Amino acid sequence: MVKTAIKYKSKKNELVEIAEKLFLEKGYEETSIEDILKASGLSKGGFYHYFKSKEEVLAESINNFAESLLKELEPIIEDQGLNALEKLNRFMEKKIAFQKPRKELIKYLFMVMKSDFSFYKYCLIIAQKYVDPFTRIIEQGAKEGIFKVEFPRETADILLRAVTSVPQSISFREYIEDKTKSLKYKASMEAIIARALGIDCKEIRIF
Incomplete structure (x- = not known):
């Protein structure tokens, strides 16, 4: 039973990796399930054994991305030699490094979030x-006197929701396509996060 579950998960991840490559090469919207079938060698029935739609493949891709990033975050949080601000910046560096090769995929993800509320909730x-993990960093920073935060968990939750809700903005497409507006939005978001933590915005680089 365990071997079967491991084999299923392994094959599912393999299918996601194949689809990700196609999304990046052709574009998410231009990639069809038929393209994924052709590249993977699976039958349509085989594909539907793992996923019900292309959107589910993208959702699994994002989940895998999140899990991988969380694994990278844990040793940073546990590092006794780093203060909270150093941990926050180290994590952001990891996040940016993870996102760079997936830049186009993330753009399509945001567009799907904009048009599909169920996917946005996911x-x-x-x-x-x-x-x-963010709560743990903020709690440490509050104890060290680096962050001026009274309620670490609530602050972490609010800030994460603020970042995640970006695609729901009516100006979201402009933020993606207009470099000047994009930079202004990022600067504004960094300023808000810095103020919420009680630090100078020059001390962090979220994006």
Whole structure:
């Protein structure tokens, strides 16, 4: 039973990796299930054994991304030689490094979130996985006197929701397509996060 579950998960991840490559090469919207079938060698029935739609493949891709990033975050949090601000910046560096090769895929993800509220809610659930680790960093920073935060968990939750809700903005497409507006939005978001933590915005780089 355990071997069967491991084999199922392994094959599912393999299918996600194949689909991700196609999304990045052709674009998410231009990639069809038929393209995924051709690249993977699976039959249509085989594909539906793992996923019901292309959107589910993208959702699994984002979940895998989140889980991988969380694994990278844990040793940073546990490092006794780092203060809270150093931990926050180290994590952001990891996040940016993870996102760079997936830049186009993330753009399509945001567009799907914009048009599909169910998918948006799914991404909110994934984002909640980061509440506990961010809470731990903020709690440490509050004890060290680096962060001026009275309620660490609530602050972590609110900030994560603020970042995750970006695709729901009516100006979201402009933020993606207009570089000047994009930079202004990022600067504004960094300023809000810095103020929430009680630090100078020059001390962190979220994006």
